[in-house]
Ligand code: HEC
């Protein structure tokens with residue numbers, strides 16, 4: 001059943017053997033994931049490890065904003081589970097227990113983050129960390145146009161565009177936990193490293209506070225139609 005669901009719904013982009021080279025893939029940025037390499041961007045597991053079933057299901061059910069990955073609400077739970085198992089048959093990495101790891105436990109957001117008037121100091125510190133660590137790629141104005149952009153490639157050799165962090169619909173989501181998770185676990189296959197060690201937990205929450213203040217410029221369309 002997994003193969004059937006895949007051939008009907010996924011092959012056109014992800015390709016027959018999961019090489020990301022389906023008919024519609026041409027010119028897409030980012031490209032459809034190559035399941036044959038089994039490197040995944042949307043993980044709750046540590047960097048370099050395979051994602052959980054739930055991670056894969058979330059991508060399939062909800063799609064990924066600002067990419068061509070659609071959401072599939074019409075598939076039954078059985079069909080989604082089957083297509084997840086099919087994806088796993090496309091790379092030998094899934095047959096090695098050493099590639100599996102449990103989700104990384106993440107702390108709850110600190111109480112101050114949701115209290116009006118208590119974030120100002122953290123936002124200032126977060127902005128300073130941002131200018132130092134993130135601006136070379138994401139740009140001083142967080143528009144995704146930092147000086148390093150031209151050289152950035154992903155693992156698959158395609159241009160890797162740093163996110164415009166002002167957009168309301170980020171691929172990983174915009175909730176504080178979503179941002180904290182990306183900062184802590186990184187995005188495999190892309191130059192977006194993990195900051196779980198380089199930055200303290202406090203520094204990561206300060207960055208989340210700062211990112212929460214960003215808004216799209218008035219002239220730009222508010223969201224993807
Ligand atoms: C119209 C094209 C298109 C179709 C159809 C499509 N995908 Fe995708 N898919 C993409 C693109 C593009 C990405 C890359 C998104 C990114 O890099 O952020 C993606 C990413 C994914 C990922 C994320 C992997 C990761 O890195 O964490 C999964 C899982 C996935 N697709 C599964 C499926 C399944 C299962 C189907 C069919 C039920 C499907 N896709 C159909 C275009 C498509």
Ligand code: HEC
Pocket residue numbers: 030041130133134135136137138148152160161162163169170171172173179182183187190191192193195207
């Ligand atoms: C070496 C370049 C580089 C640096 C440094 C960098 N990023 Fe990124 N970042 C990227 C790229 C490239 C992506 C897009 C990856 C993808 O999905 O293809 C990204 C994605 C992200 C995302 C996810 C966006 C989404 O749509 O979900 C967030 C959030 C983010 N970066 C925040 C930061 C913050 C905060 C810092 C500093 C601590 C930082 N990045 C440092 C290159 C970088």
